[in-house]
Amino acid sequence: MIICTNKMEYPLRSQCQRVQKQAMVSKEKERASRVLMKSALGRGSVDAVSQQMASHPQYLESFLRAQHYILHMDGPLPLPCRHYIAIMAAARHHCNYLVYLHSAQFLRLGGDPLWLQGLEAAPPRLRLLDHINKVLAHQPWLAACSHIKTLLKCGESCWSLAELVQAVVILAHCHSLCSFVFGSNADSGHPAPPSKSPNGTPPTLCAFDAANGNPNGPLCLDNAAEQMTRRWSVDSSSDVLCLKERIHRAQEERDKREERMLHAQTLQQADVEEDDEMMCFADPSRFVTDPDFDYQDFARRDEDHFQVFRVQDYSWEDHGFSLANRLYSDIGHLLDERFRSVTAVTSPHGPELKRAVWNYIHCMLGIRYDDYDYGEVDRLLERDLKVYIKAVACFPDPSRSSARPLGWAPLKTSERIHVNLLIMEARLQAELLYALRAITQYMVA
Template identity: 80%
Template sequence: MTKVHYNVLELKVLSFLCLKERVSLLFMKALVSRGSVDAVSQQMASHPQYLESFLRTQHYILHMDGPLPLPYRHYIAIMAAARHHCNYLVYLHSAQFLRVGGDPLWLQDLEAAPPRLRLLDHINKVLAHQPWLMACSHIQTLLKSGEQCWSLAELVQAVVILAHCHSLCSFVFGSDTDSDFAPLSKSPNGTPPTFCPFDAANGNTNVPQSLATPSEHITRRRSLDSSIDMTCLKERIQKSQEEREKREEQLLQTQTLQQTDMEEEEELICFADPSRFITDPDFCYQEFARREEDHFQVFRVQDYSWEDHGFSLINRLYSDIGHLLDDRFRSVTTLPSLHSPDLKRAIWNYIHCVLGIRYDDYDYGEVNQLLERDLKVYIKAVACFPDATKTSVCPLSWTPVKPSERIHLNLLIMEARLQAELLYTLRAITQYMIA
């Protein structure tokens, strides 16, 4: 009896060590590729099998081969995040936009961007707030706009980035990550212009002491899970910082004027109010209503589904992205959980329902049976209007649940929303192609 108990304990320890090594490896890869471990990855660290899939997809659409130039990709991400006033993602992609050679003037406002990017504004707001309005005419407008027209391959990559960032906004607000990154109206108390709010979370040792020491609440949220090899991470961060300081010193000695320009560009990041990238700010989520008009008809999965239609189309138009997205959808629904598969399915189908998507073979009575009212209110808010209150309160019925389970809930919301936006867009592209 004692031996059996010892073996079970031993297995648990081995499982814990494997989890620890997997998370550490993922974070080390993030440090090598980006020089930092962002707050979103830290939140997802309790589900490393999903985090790996998420990071793989995000890296592919933002950094790997594709029809869109890198500055365009990050600017599209800025446009998407701005629709939900997500300071965290706007700052993050503004910094990356400049690092890949983006024109800092584009960060002044949306009107400063090239006309081709501004053409995406309409489908950006439609997908973010009322995706059921997505129509074949929107695709036709973008593909036949004279000198500013988009190719179909470019448009598909742009839409994937838009949908990815819209849904990521839901996760950011659901996990309360954005609340720590309030806009700065000016550089506070002599803060160097190269400082941006997310630097403190990324191990930037040049951050002023007054800003580098966050409140107890922020410290707790920003701290990594106890299973992470902090010593290894700190050594890597320190090494990266030393290399960056050495490069900066050389740059100061040889290119003073260029350094001045860089400082001015970084200041633009800190001043980048998301509202400057938004047109028609009153356009927002409205209750989906079943009406006679064509554009309000219920989207029936039996007529157009991800498995039978969307996956093959998007994989053909944007090589390999279908496999990466499909892996994300499968990963989030198969994560080990204290909650039953029926509950996870009810959450997924409820999100699709409030976005106008219905499953004919599903009994929606289960939604009311399995999801308490406060949970439904929370899910709908995070999925449809995540920035409405700026702070999403976890439903009371989930308060006793472990943080990893609450994160799993937010991951389900994010992925269900992502799939919904893609389904509406891919159906519109299909209609355009057969018209």
């Protein structure tokens, strides 16, 4: 009897575990739904990036919270300028998706449309960011104290330290987000321009109506009442009052048709203007100087010229966090929450693989950890995975790639997205470390 009871415990325990697992999955889905709903209420729609990240709702919350704070909450930079800096950052990687979104936000917040004609049309202060933007996007190890000094000591166009820190955070945020957009194919959600009616005909009219004499067409508007009057005048059974009433109604109908025609032409003109505006959004090259400047391998043989960035000397936890938080209130906490959230995401591959991905990206960007055995990278990361990581982290530019980076193994969608999140956050932290170290060097010089 006792043996029988013990045998029955296992299926009951297994069933209980399944119920608990289903409850956890349901809870995570509900949380993801709440996050997306908040995102939709804030922007009027759910963007493709949030949809991709929704499989990891805890991380998505921290990402949206930080992004909202950077772009929309109190800070030293005006809101339109923040989105213009984001356009500059996304343009370095020819990310049409982000260039379009931030262009729309820039105009919505009252930004000058002339600035969208190209970088040369922007104010001198914003143009001064071009060099640090280029360096952080492709070769962040080149960021130097001299670059910071140029921005802070340039006469009427000079930046304050607080403004510069916020600008650097926006640049790094958008550069790394380009990697996620590229790796997850999120830019396939780029809105298409509004379609125009054939042959330039107003959208409320059929292209064949005018040619076939349809009274709704433009060719028949002028003589519609005349034709009706001629028909009614030969009808001997119609009295004068009835004839006048019909003529009056015909005139009113004619006026209404002309009004509809004018409205349709106005809509058509608006569509043409919107097409031109969207073409402006979709051309990142006008915000890019020195387009040949790109990522170069940071090799050990270059140590004499570019010293390896050792985390033991300058780390996010001990140095970058406090400096960022001091010059740009609360941003350190929000960024730190992002870094912690992405490493806390549940993964079947364990923490060793997460650390291998993170440290491999930092290694490619010249950052090394003295307490880490880099043999783990070769042991844990397959060659195809390493090729994928390098492509997404260092070359997230569809204009320079013949095809999107191929997947390395048949993984679940959520696992693939998690790897893309690790790439994004590791790159974000690397750029911030280089920029904040350069600012620190300027402050203590």
